[in-house]
Amino acid sequence: MDLFAERKIYTVSELTAEIKRTLEDRYREIWVQGEISNFKHHSSGHMYFTLKDDQAQVKAACFRNSNRYLKFQPEDGLEVLIRGRISLYEPRGDYQILADYMMPVGLGSLQLAFEQLKEKLRREGLFDAVRKRSLPLLPRKIGIVTSPTGAAICDMLRILKRRNASLHVLIYPAKVQGPGAAEEIAAGVRYFNTRNDVDVVILGRGGGSMEDLWAFNEEIVARVIFKSRIPVISAVGHEVDFTIADFVADLRAPTPSAAAEMVSGAREDLRATVQSLRGRLAQAMRLQIEKRRSSLERLSRNRAFEVAPNKVRELQQRFDEATLRMTQAAMRFVTRVRHGERVLQTRLARVDLNQVIARKSNVLARLEQSLASDMRARLKAERSRLELAVGRMDALSPLAILERGYAICRDPQGTILKDATAVSRGEKVDVRLTRGTIGCLVESVEDTSGPSVASVSAPSENEVSLQGADRLARD
Amino acid sequence: METNTEMKLKDFESALKSLEEIVSQLEGGDLALDRALELFEEGVKISRFCNAKLEEAERKVEMLTRGGDGRLTETPFTAEDAGEA
Numbered sequence: 001m002d003l004f005a006e007r008k009i010y011t012v013s014e015l016t017a018e019i020k021r022t023l024e025d026r027y028r029e030i031w032v033q034g035e036i037s038n039f040k041h042h043s044s045g046h047m048y049f050t051l052k053d054d055q056a057q058v059k060a061a062c063f064r065n066s067n068r069y070l071k072f073q074p075e076d077g078l079e080v081l082i083r084g085r086i087s088l089y090e091p092r093g094d095y096q097i098l099a100d101y102m103m104p105v106g107l108g109s110l111q112l113a114f115e116q117l118k119e120k121l122r123r124e125g126l127f128d129a130v131r132k133r134s135l136p137l138l139p140r141k142i143g144i145v146t147s148p149t150g151a152a153i154c155d156m157l158r159i160l161k162r163r164n165a166s167l168h169v170l171i172y173p174a175k176v177q178g179p180g181a182a183e184e185i186a187a188g189v190r191y192f193n194t195r196n197d198v199d200v201v202i203l204g205r206g207g208g209s210m211e212d213l214w215a216f217n218e219e220i221v222a223r224v225i226f227k228s229r230i231p232v233i234s235a236v237g238h239e240v241d242f243t244i245a246d247f248v249a250d251l252r253a254p255t256p257s258a259a260a261e262m263v264s265g266a267r268e269d270l271r272a273t274v275q276s277l278r279g280r281l282a283q284a285m286r287l288q289i290e291k292r293r294s295s296l297e298r299l300s301r302n303r304a305f306e307v308a309p310n311k312v313r314e315l316q317q318r319f320d321e322a323t324l325r326m327t328q329a330a331m332r333f334v335t336r337v338r339h340g341e342r343v344l345q346t347r348l349a350r351v352d353l354n355q356v357i358a359r360k361s362n363v364l365a366r367l368e369q370s371l372a373s374d375m376r377a378r379l380k381a382e383r384s385r386l387e388l389a390v391g392r393m394d395a396l397s398p399l400a401i402l403e404r405g406y407a408i409c410r411d412p413q414g415t416i417l418k419d420a421t422a423v424s425r426g427e428k429v430d431v432r433l434t435r436g437t438i439g440c441l442v443e444s445v446e447d448t449s450g451p452s453v454a455s456v457s458a459p460s461e462n463e464v465s466l467q468g469a470d471r472l473a474r475d
Numbered sequence: 476m477e478t479n480t481e482m483k484l485k486d487f488e489s490a491l492k493s494l495e496e497i498v499s500q501l502e503g504g505d506l507a508l509d510r511a512l513e514l515f516e517e518g519v520k521i522s523r524f525c526n527a528k529l530e531e532a533e534r535k536v537e538m539l540t541r542g543g544d545g546r547l548t549e550t551p552f553t554a555e556d557a558g559e560a
Contacts, residue, residue: 138487138528148538148552157536166531171538171552191539191547267529270491274525277494281518284501288511291504 013090020088023095027086032058032097033105036078047074051082051097059096060084066100071113078112079105110210114217117244121219126226127247133231135251137270139199139263141168143230145188146204148173152235152256156204159257165264170198176205181215186224193229200263201230203245204256207238216243225249235259402434420445487528494521 010018034051041047045064050057060082062074074080084099104112121127146152148171160167172188175181185203192198203225205213215221216236225232225248234249235256246252253259402408409417410430423429423442431438497518501511538552 136486136488137491140531140533160536166534168533169536169552170549171536173538173540270487270525271529274491274494274522274529277491277498277518278522280498281494281501281515281522284498285511285515288501288506288508292508 016088016090016093019095020090023086023088029083029085030097031081031083033079033081034058036074036080037076039074039076049074049076051080059094060099061096062099062102067102070102071110072104073113073116074102081105110214110217114210114244117217117219117222118247121222121244121248126222132250135231135233135262136199137266139167141170141198142263143170143172143188143192143195143198143201144204145172145174145185145192145201146256147176150176150204151206152176152204155206155255155257156202156235156260159260160264163261163264165260166267167264175215177208177212177215182218182220185215186220189221189224189228189232193227198230200233201228202233202235202253202256202259202263203249204235204259205237206256207241213237213241213243216245218244221245222248233259233262402432405434408432487525490521490524490528494518494525497521 032051034053034057037050037052037057039047039049045068047062047067049060049062051060052058062070062084067074080102081104082097082099083101084097086095087098088095125131144153144156146156153171157169160169170192172191174184174188176185189201189203192201203216203221205216207213213236216234222244225234225245231250232248233251233253234243234245235253235258236243236245237255239254242252251262253262408431410432411417411423412428412430417423417429423445425442425444427442429440429442431440497514500506501514501518506514536552537549539547540550542548
């Protein structure tokens, strides 16, 4: 008994309380490195997990007030460095580390947060190439979300000025770093989407550290870019800096200046494209006319037209004149437009640009108006003359007449027979049908007045009767 | 024909596309003269529209500023405003 009387006997609570005091006094602020396992993010907002290395483990917690500022998401398997204190939970006798700060080992915590968000959004399809829109060929109004006092806006405006870009630029001033920056950037994108006159949105910011550019890595910015109806160019930092915004945006510009180049580049190229299309248009029309002329020529060389050489020649001449005039009109159209533009371009050098543009488009419009109606009237007249000519030629063609069942009868010398009395019984005649010729013997000859009727028979048993051969005479 | 052209003239991109189509149709060959003329005239009309769009020049830089009523208004902005030397 004495043995015990001399010794201090603890109750469990006393012992636990003493250990708790000892531990908590001794380990007030410690740094521990280990791997996270059994990670749980409780609905209360607190985080519970185990920190371990290959031989031991210790329970850990990070309460809501501490973990809300973490940039990255702790997860199983992650090696972390924790700053905290030891605490003992008396009801269970467990001791644990209460972490007030955590950072990933290896990657910086921003880098890790970046990778984690990138992976998450990639899985959701926010970076999919298929949903990326191309920029309009000819943007007129661009919205820029950036700091109005930053280097980015200066760079962009300088490029636009140098490129002489005909653009209306709207700047939405936003903080581009620090607390609240992501929200302001997102608000800018949303604002431009409420207007219906903005063709492209640029998010711009000069270079900086990862912390400086962080706003462009925030989820809120990524989501608003994804939802944007207007194509978005992300122009953040230098070429080597990638942000989440770059991945979601329809287009990533390596620098703000490059974004300005992208929206101002195409106009001159497009001018050349339109000009060449106009040239091709006129040339194609000329060829269309040319083709008709040559097919008429081919037609007129056909032997069947020997019957009416003068008529055809006259028609062809008329056609030639018509096509010549059409061709000239088409060519004049091009020449005059080009000339007009050249003249105006030389003036452009010394006159106020806006005035010139106004005048230039006026002149062009007038020129083309008059040309178009001029052309239209002229072409219409020539077209109906042409159609008439072609129609009449068709009617004239002896081939067309043969096609209707008539035949041409010739004597052995090849002379076309128009009078039955020109042949006598027993003579040979050739009868030309639309397809092929029949050699015939004259059997009888009747009547010399009125429509002649000759009765002929083919040398074979085939009897061929031919009536009204004289109708073949030209009309 | 008229409504067709009107539809095609909504924006520069589609106008340019139809101009290209018209030109290649006309270059393609076997067309009735009537159709060829129709295409030619439409092509002229569209190319005029394209040029007009290309000449539309509005060079302006404005900043959005929030007024007392909380609404954003556009005010002229120059690079000097950006504090550039």
